[in-house]
């Protein structure tokens with residue numbers, strides 16, 4: 545490894561020596577925290593809450609940069625004293641901004657058994673006894689794999705804009721992603737109206753229509769295409785004819801990138817083949833939805849979950865994800881969170897059915 549990593553190793557062993565008294569009393573624990581997979585607005589608030597809660601209980605936090613890949617490279621956040629300790633002062637200065645100040649990644653090396661064994665060895669060597677993983681299904685699959693080789697405690701916090709994890713009615717970043725999509729659609733509507741056009745706006749959600757469904761409802765879209773319901777292009781075109789006959793000069797169709805008929809590029813072709821009466825354009829919002837200042841809801845929920853993760857770990861819990869149900873904290877075994885994708889509630893699907901065509 546690089547000199548930087550050697551420095552980290554030395555600094556950690558020094559810390560361990562100076563704090564051995566605390567460790568002996570069993571009062572002190574070193575907790576690693578990292579963000580992994582697609583970044584999500586609010587991840588920073590979650591990291592800050594972890595540091596605040598852990599420090600408040602006398603524990604120390606190591607910020608692992610770039611998710612599992614950073615762990616494998618021993619790429620830790622180094623404070624101004626040259627120590628691999630994430631201070632509250634540094635974490636809190638980022639808590640209100642989007643992105644992930646610890647950075648994020650997807651690691652091919654960690655997917656292998658060798659990578660997982662190496663990660664376990666690194667964690668043991670650095671005397672990290674607990675890990676708080678902020679991410680989505682891939683992150684939690686990795687955490688479960690790691691438990692085969694590592695005895696420490698692992699607690700997950702759901703951080704993904706897709707809102708598709710079982711075990712929580714909300715994932716960190718979803719609120720901001722919907723807000724961003726709604727802002728964009730409001731602007732697109734202006735130009736759609738000026739030019740008598742129909743716009744197909746594609747939002748993220750590789751396997752999930754959550755962002756599309758909530759954006760469509762919030763913007764009063766005329767149609768939505770999501771993987772949870774069958775997208776019928778004939779029916780959409782018929783509805784567009786009706787709307788045009790009623791004098792509507794522009795329309796909006798929200799498309800989930802994971803719709804079974806394809807994204808906006810595929811759907812526009814199908815609508816053209818069905819002789820859709822409007823002149824059509826597509827807009828793909830893409831990664832725009834992963835950035836931006838987190839909404840108050842994302843910050844509040846992220847803070848609630850980060851704190852709950854620390855407390856769950858101190859209560860001896862491991863291999864679980866923190867979630868919320870009716871605003872109450874709930875814990876779900878990690879394998880259950882990614883066993884399948886979370887379904888959109890029937891009440892939301894019924895509202896869509898009443899408000900627009902799909």
Ligand code: F6P
Nearest residue numbers: 582583704705706748749750834
């Ligand atoms: O964060 C989840 C997600 O936004 C999906 O909706 C999307 O398909 C995917 O990440 C794309 O991520 P990347 O380009 O980083 O692989």
